Amino acid sequence: MNETSQIVKDTASRLFADRISPKLLLEAEAGIWPAEEWALIEEMGLPFAMVGEDDGGVGLDDVDAATLVRVAGAEAVPLPLAETMLANRFLAAAGLALASGPATVAPVCPEDRFSLERGSDGWRLSGTAHRIPWGRTAQTIVVLAEMGPQCFVVRLGNEQIRVEPAQNLAIEPRDSVIVEAVLPDEAVAPLPIGWGVDDLIAMGAALRTAAIAGAIGRVLEMTVGYANDRVQFGRAIGKFQAVQQSLAVMAGHAAAASGAADLAAEGLSQRAGSMAIGIGKARAGEAAGVVSTIAHQVHGAIGFTHEHSLHFLTKRLWSWRSEFGNESHWNRQFGEQMAKAGADGVWPLIAAL
Amino acid sequence: MQDFSFPAPPTAPDTAELRAEVRDFLATELADYPAAKRIRSWSGFDADFSRKLGQRGWIGMTWPKEYGGHERSAIERYVVLEELLAAGAPVAAxxxxxxxxxxxxxxxxxxxxxxxxxxxxxxxEYFFCIGMSEPDSGSDLAAVRTRAVPVEGGWQVNGTKLWTTYAHHAHAMILYCRTGSADDRHGGTSQFLVDLTLPGITIRPIADLSGARHFNEVVFEDVILPHSALIGPEGNGWAQVMSELAYERSGPERFLSTFVLLVELVRAISGQSSSDREVEALGRLGGHLVVLRRLSRSVAGMLQNGSNPALQAAVVKDLGAIVEQEIPEIVQQLLATEPDLRSSDSLSAVLGYAILNAPAFSLRGGTREILRGIIARGLGLR
Known part of the structure; x- marks a missing residue:
């Protein structure tokens, strides 16, 4: 991490820590858009973190951009930062105009696909994508659609989509986006050959992995802090071996999630990096389950209340592990590669990652 | 809370050639070495094989040339170790x-x-065993009772060491014992370089639950060690033992002990139309190994640049043992193969060995509970 990216990371950390309060998180759950906070994020140029300087971006490398998402994950930032970063990255890659304001990407579920056709009146895009993060809030929706071997980026305004609202466990918008649109040439551009919808889902998975690692790190801190403060039977509960052993298990999974997020972040800029990303997403997802369980066990009844802020993070962890491909999806992908490599090829496959 | 971070592993762009060299060597040397033996992993003992590795310059790789080393980087050494383990080469000697x-x-x-x-x-050509555990000092290493007392010409040692792997084949032991008294349980201990052929040393085998003989009881009766046998300053034993443990706990042998069984699982699954469930379980295990390998290589980098990653090493060993034990567990859940050590079917024999040895993975080199205690201390809980 160079000096510039360190400054961006530190400034963003401070901004999130200052502004993302339990009150703001509750308002976000109630559907209030944190406009001031989004404006501050835009002022810093964070939506363009994954866009090169030549294309009008901030010019962080992918690993640094993932670090920003990790820092945001630790604070449960209820904003489409990762989604807007990703949207702009694909707009830039296709040479389309960058998005102003919040943006999102589609599809995000491995099974969803849009259909794109070239008609006499322009480009016809149709289909439905489920669980689109901030589909209702985004001013720009960046859709990837394949036509034969060629993948296109389609830039949609929010007036060109229909939204059926839904949400994840943390009450973050996860909407169905329905498109039936005819589009001019300025809104559609091809990606370089070799790119496809799967790459979008993988890159989203890498950023979710970063967010999971950030949230897990914060949950570990909160839980250790609580175990040292809470007194029962005349001593801090963290002095009991049974609790210490649980927290050690949690720390192990936190370390694995952190390593998994590093692996996934590096996969962002590698050709065929989606294998590393998938491994990271699945491993961090498994850690999310274990860490949330132990965090709630140690926090006891107090941590099970709506008043305590632990749930802002654990509800996100439970949701994020399913988004952009769950463990089943990504484990199967890697398992297929391993089976294909065969008994003699499986070690070389692992050692190359 | 201490720093738990695992920095990115050191990059070494030029290890491809070394890796290919090791793979070629292993393909030739182990051409007829069956899976049922490969599964012994780093418990497989073959003095001739170790000598060949020495000739290739793959032992003591990072040490200075003046002491017979090869001044290679920690990551180059790591490449050799993981290739040996992945192939199930007999490296115990x-x-x-x-x-x-x-x-x-x-x-x-x-x-x-x-x-x-x-x-x-x-x-x-010269093999060591570890002289730490005793009958009444297992996880509680500070409770050792073996004692060396100063005598004319050196030290006189009495006591018993236990679970001493391959003491019956080793030339020497690093002995951890008491040399003085101190209020602090950790004080008054030292380490010695012990030639195992000295009079007064008796090595008795202990069979493990499968009947195999690899660990021992080593009894010291009035054994006289020369002054020159003392390692480091007298009374510094505890600190030295602790630094030794960071090397002992973070290497690729802490997550690859049952890798040969994973290879057999791949063979069984690839050969036929595999179910989603099998492929998914396989991918999960492989993914865990990829992440562990990254953490373990990160520790190798930290050891190389002189930091003390004892905490990170404990994390790697704890997570690694879980996956090593999960591999036979999951194979039993997935496949109908019955485990049988003596079967001519590779999968059956390899599975049998893995099941019978899995309990040791979270005992040897520091039990699961001890490691988690170390992690809890790192978290600031103790």
């Missing part, structure tokens, strides 16, 4: 000497100890 006895001598040994011992370790 030299493993302990290369991993911890040699590095300890290099760090705190006398010039004479370094000159006389290290070149022989690097040649794959």
């Amino acid at each position: 030299h493993w302990i000497a290369d991993r911890q006895s040699g590095p300890l001598l290099l760090k705190v040994g006398t010039e004479e100890q370094k000159r006389s011992i290290l070149p022989r370790i690097a040649a794959g």
